[in-house]
């Protein structure tokens with residue numbers, strides 16, 4: 121006898137829930153994008169004691185090839201170029217070109233190519249991972265292979281895709297040797313590119329995937345488990361963007377039991393980042 125489907129659930133979402141092993145348990149009626157997540161604070165950040173903190177900027181204001189604090193940026197000479205002085209389309213093309221030829225850190229020596237990111241320029245969401253792996257380095261795109269397929273399925277479950285409304289990028293644009301964690305100086309050199317991508321795309325929401333990317337973007341050494349389940353805020357040039365943290369798909373492939381948490385993270389992101 122065939123199992124009954126939850127009311128209104130699309131085949132794609134049902135397939136994803138089945139993969140998670142929670143198709144029957146979850147049984148969510150109605151559109152998932154409207155579903156609030158119990159216990160989640162959707163404005164500001166809730167600390168471990170349950171207190172709600174204001175939407176302080178967890179991120180430095182970065183626009184030049186070297187990370188700068190907001191105070192340093194404020195003290196910059198008046199003639200210093202604004203981060204986005206060009207027409208947005210020109211600025212985007214210039215940024216792509218700059219990344220393509222970048223030799224600002226030692227990672228340029230071992231790369232096959234830079235991995236700028238994929239997705240529409242005016243995406244509603246940005247997904248941010250750590251750095252290219254071997255396949256990403258070869259193909260020039262982030263999140264390919266099994267991790268990419270899992271990520272695409274996860275996005276499809278909430279009716280999003282990198283072809284339509286999600287731009288996917290990494291903190292680091294060149295592959296670190298042996299897939300090691302990027303070094304602090306490599307992050308300092310490369311993360312301004314990411315900040316400029318965020319600035320140009322102006323996403324409604326950022327979903328950060330994995331410990332390294334989360335700690336880098338939020339400038340914290342907190343464990344990923346404590347960063348999940350909250351809505352953080354990234355402030356960039358006076359604009360605040362909600363940030364949700366989740367696990368990296370590669371980790372989910374190694375630890376399938378954690379997929380349920382990833383699904384909770386997606387629901388949180390969807391409840392914050394619009395239907």
Ligand code: SF4
Pocket residue numbers: 219222223224225226227228234292293294306309310
């Ligand atoms: S990792 Fe970033 S900063 Fe380093 S060479 Fe590549 S693009 Fe440039």
